[in-house]
Amino acid sequence: MHVNQIFKDARYFQIIFQSIFLCYGLYFLHWNSEYWLYATYFVSCLATQFIGEWLLGNKNIPFLTRYKSGIPSVLISAFGLSLLLKTNVTGVAVFASAFTIASKYIFRINGKHIFNPSALGIVAAIWLTGDAWVSPGQWGSNAVILFAVLSLGFIITTRIQKLDVSLAFLGVFAGLVFIRQIIYLGWPIDHFIQSVSTGSLLIFSFFMITDPKTIPNHTVVRIIWSAAIAAIAFYLAAFKFINAAPIFVLVLAQPLVPLLDRLFKARKFEWAPVSRITPEEKNFLQIVYSRSTM
Amino acid sequence: MKKKLFIIGGLVAIAPTLLSFCGFYVSKADGTLKNKTSQVILVRDGNKSVITMYNDFKGDTKDFAMVVPVPVVLRKDDIKVVDQSIFQKLNDYSAPRLVEYWDENPCNSYRNEDKLMRSVLGNAQEMSAPSSSVAKKSSVKIEAQYIVGEYDILILSAKESTGLKNWLNDNGYKIPANAEEVLDPYIKSNLKFFVVKVNEKEKRKLNSNFLRPIQISFNSPKFMLPIRLGMANADGDQDLIVYAFTRKGRIESTNYRNVDIASNKNIPLFIQKNFGAFYGNLFTNQWQKENKSVAFLEYAWNVTPINQMKCDPCVGNPPTEQDLVQSGVWWLGNKDWTDYSDLDNEEIDNGSRNVHFTRLHFRYNRSSFAQDLQFQVTPNTENYQARYIITHPATGSFSCASGQKYLKELRQRRRKELLELTALTGTNMNNWQEEATVKNDEEPNVSAQYATLIPQLNRESDNQNHPAGILLLGIAMLGGAGLMRWKGLI
Known part of the structure; x- marks a missing residue:
């Protein structure tokens, strides 16, 4: 993708904003700097996507292309987990990440995934493992x-x-x-x-x-x-x-x-305006973005 | 450099002052009763809560009265008085602690293992005895009325705050002028009012001058402490220490930010003599830095009564099973103490007898704490303690080469300790000069003495301001803007 294209892709902005929030939490709010937890979320999310793409991805597109194009969405999900879900158990962090990303491949109807991946991962980790929690007070009210x-x-x-x-x-x-x-x-x-x-x-x-x-x-x-x-x-x-x-x-x-x-019929959401892209690009983006979001 | 841990000094960080927690004292006399540091034990599992309120009332007990909003009408069995020494035990055990290490002289290797010290500051409490009379009036309904221990207890429900206020006034209680703004929301939230006075007759039977803590238990999904009422007659900031016990893990505040108090810091040796004041400074400084509306974590540990280390180092004896039961940890309460059959088979650990201890420290005032404290039990079982480290220098002659190296390292270390001290407490280096000079014992060498280092550090800090951070940030922002401009985004 061309550089300009990257900047027009909302996902990159989302990543930037989420990383600002995370840095704010770590450096200004003195969250117990559990870097291992964030590392676990990111590594497990990327690994799950690798496996998911390998087993369930669209075989018409080269594997590496597919994998690379999905990375921003995976990062968004990993940031989502990092910002909200707390746990002390590495296994739970891995489970939450795997559940988050796998849900994008498994729960799908008409090319749309059903659940917001990180929200589902968070709920699953809290309800199924009992070893994870969210801290509603973690941001305080001052900011x-x-x-x-x-x-x-x-x-x-x-x-x-x-x-x-x-x-x-x-x-x-x-x-x-x-x-x-x-x-x-x-x-x-x-x-x-x-x-x-x-x-x-x-x-x-x-x-x-x-x-x-x-x-x-x-x-x-x-x-x-x-x-x-x-x-x-x-x-x-x-x-x-x-x-x-x-x-x-x-x-x-x-x-x-x-x-x-x-x-209630309505036009389906497209990540990029259709008029500005060629049919090939559209086809490509369709596949790539079908797994987008936090 | 070799270090050895020899001992542990404990301390009590709470000033021995007046307190009440969520209730307010209503005085019959025109005294100026204040409540400054409160302590409360919270036990929570599922929807059940047990709350024990420390009673540190000073003054004529005839004037004592406490009003606590509670979610349900309590039965007589739900109300107990407990021994107040439990608070002292819990405080001593979970208070921020000072750890001491001794350097070994690299030039000779003698040991001083018998050096033990202890600096446990006592927490004095004073109290006296009370009395009262109880009358009734319409619009306010007396849901229940009990005598428990030395207390007369009423549980009131009210339709509107004016009625409640009048009732309390008519019965000789003086209500703080601004209490009404919180009474109304409580009444509408369907809370009941737990009103306590001292029963002089029962009090005389006890032969004691102390008002014992009251323990109440109830079932409610609400896990909170009503502090707003306590602000009605308190001027300025109030400290509240919460000792919480759960089966699952730490508790945390859900409507205020949770912050771990700074811990594991190396601080100068002379702090040993005045650890209480040091921690007071540190707390105030951190509290201001964190914008006040926060819950500070001072201690969190699994204190399940089986053999395991419950702190490192321990300041006092860990709470025993009886202490915990006394604090209201009901899931430990069913043990038959005459039954020894379970001595052989180590208790099967299915977690049903787990106890996690969390100590939270709040300093609240009306402007920073608009809401009552709400909590949740988390599965967070990580241990935590507020711990500060002092290191005694080696003694003897340092004429050998490694001795000289040691002195150099010592100077470096002590400079760091001094900088840490000022950073933690937010004080000026000069404030400590006198302390450092007066208590400058066991110094191996003038050049390594704190009193010598402080003026040096002062001179250095005058000469250098650190614009590097601001500069870097500026460059990064300019760079970012430039990049976006180049890409035609702005």
């Missing part, structure tokens, strides 16, 4: 402006993620929290601000739920779908005291997407 700027910056620079999904989710979630905490319970305003200004929530809204491959194609349906996730996540967090509820709800909601797509 909210940095997060907001970077997240919005990401959307604007790439123009590829769906802003409507993020805003519908954030709007409904924050709105419900506001109604409950301020209007109903009567807490002071800073109580509410602390609830919605965590980095975890913004990362989820701008980098995870937006995965263009696992959201409904139809705009209105997409907004309703996103708002419904927010409402259920709010209910679970506020009344059932479940931490990281949005991720769990997202994973459970994703199998609905193929059904919604069937019921």
